[in-house]
Amino acid sequence: MWWILMVLIILQWNARSLIENGQEFKKCISDGSFTPQVICIQEIWLKPHLKFVLQGYTAVRRDRKVGNGGGVVTFIKTDIAYKQVNVREECESVIVEVWSGSQKIRIINFYNPCKRLNSETLTNIGGEGSHSEVWCGDFNAHNTLWGSEHTDHNGRAVEELLEMKNLVCINDGSYTRLDISKSKYSAIDLTIMSECLAKDSVWKVLEKNLIGSDHFPLYCKIGLEVSKTDIERVPRWKIKAADWNAFQCECEPRLQSLNSNIDDVEQYNNTICEILCEVAEDVIGKSIGRQKKKNVPWWTxxxxxxxxxxxxxxxxxxxxxxxxxxxxxxxxxxxxxxxxxxxxxxxxxxxxxxxxxxxxxxxxxxxxxxxxxxxxxxxxxx
Known part of the structure; x- marks a missing residue:
């Protein structure tokens, strides 16, 4: 069954290694006061043989193929319909599309490892078409437009992207990274989106916890209608806790009392199945559906x-x-x-x-x- 989600919550964060900080991140998501529908993480530092599972989410991941570090992953709630979009090999980015009615919303998870950017490359990553866009990432770009103390080459390249595609950087000037060793703040993690989405968005830095990284998590809420699937929880028999002796004692007298003169084999079979199910309901019982599993069952x-x-x-x-x-x-x-x-x-x-x-x-x-x-x-x- 499909229904409509009236807000889309996106969480973005430069993890500086999910190997080191991923378990605490899981705990934060599990205990958080809100549930993001999409999570964009940069610098995951994972390799193909290393797994990272977030309960209730589907992962779309891109690991760095040459060298260490880098990599991005986008987690989408399992009840949100999405489509993955192919990106160029040299780009550390993941692109997925969700739908708001008939409109496509392209969510771009992007990481720039201090390389020199240009507006043409960024435009090619976003692609062409009538879709709306949301960029979440660490651009390593400085510009006074989003709170930096100066404007550098990468900052100008991002500013050109905003002008060319009618996008808006919704950062409010707050710092997003803390270099503790140098006691220096910077604003290099950006959230950029189409004008039609920016007017109904809320953005803030979650300053209470770096979660082991040197980048703060960023929260973004966009007011739009997103299609969502209602996943039905199917009750299951409590097989492990079943009292089979009691089940046998209940079944035997009822099966023995069956009329053996029934000629219709199918009717005879259906009657036996009904008896077994009725006794099972009374003796074994069913669960109320799948319960929420802990992301970190070992947390102490x-x-x-x-x-x-x-x-x-x-x-x-x-x-x-x-x-x-x-x-x-x-x-x-x-x-x-x-x-x-x-x-x-x-x-x-x-x-x-x-x-x-x-x-x-x-x-x-x-x-x-x-x-x-x-x-x-x-x-x-x-």
């Missing part, structure tokens, strides 16, 4: 504690610009990554200890996917 109170401590030190650094506070923040950030890594490993080992003959193999593979492990690493002996 200690993980939350060290994250809280690090964020407190971040606020202190932003006020004092003290070198001692900077060192304390970096140590706290390292502690966050260590505690998360240890908690994840401990959860996996405890899960392995519980595996026995009665464990469904699909549950084991499901846990491996949650832990984002390959078969080899999952069963590697220390």
């Amino acid at each position: 109170d200690e993980c939350s504690k060290v994250v809280k401590t690090r964020n407190r030190l971040l606020r202190r650094v932003k006020k004092s610009y003290s070198f001692d506070d900077f060192i304390a923040y970096k140590r706290a950030q390292a502690a966050v990554r260590k505690v998360i890594r240890v908690a994840k490993r401990k959860h996996w080992r405890e899960y392995c200890d519980r595996i026995g003959e009665n464990v469904d193999i699909s549950d084991v593979w499901g846990m491996i996917r949650k832990m984002e492990m390959s078969f080899e690493s999952a069963f590697k002996c220390d």
Whole structure:
């Protein structure tokens, strides 16, 4: 069944490695006060053999093929219809299209690794046509139009793109990146969109948490009607908790009392099936549908504690610009990554200890996917 979503929420963020910061990011999405329909992430630092799964989202990913770092990924809610658009090999970008009525909205997730930009290249990435556009990315471009202290070559190239395609940069002048080591802010993460979308948009920097990166997450809400699929939750039999002795005791007398003189085989079969289903409803029961799964089932109170401590030190650094506070923040950030890594490993080992003959193999593979492990690493002996 299709229905209409009246606002489209997009979250964008330069992760500076989902390997290091991805697990905390999952926790932030799971506990967040809003649910983005689209998430655009730059500098994912992943390779094809490394998996990153975000529960409830479909990933469209582009890894850097030569060298380390880089890469982009766009996550789309599973109930949002979309189409992937092919991009040129040399561009670190992912393009997807969603629909607002009969109008196409092209969402461009873009990362520029400090290369020299030109308006022609940017125009070719966006493509031609009657579609509206939303650009989310780290352009590494400075321009006083969006809050930079100066305008450089890349900033002028982006400004030319705005003029050529009637686009609007909806940044409000807030800084989007904090170089803590130099105590320097910059505005290089941009959200750009067509004029028709910009007038009904809300944009802000989520300043409370860098999530281990040096870029702040950016929130954008656009008022438009987007087609959405209502995914029906199908109840399932509670097979694992079934009392089969009780089921047998209930079924036997009712099956024995059946009239064996029924000539119609199909009618006889339907009667047996009805009896089995009625008894199953009473004895076994059904679930109410698939429950929401945890993105990070291994997250502990200690993980939350060290994250809280690090964020407190971040606020202190932003006020004092003290070198001692900077060192304390970096140590706290390292502690966050260590505690998360240890908690994840401990959860996996405890899960392995519980595996026995009665464990469904699909549950084991499901846990491996949650832990984002390959078969080899999952069963590697220390």
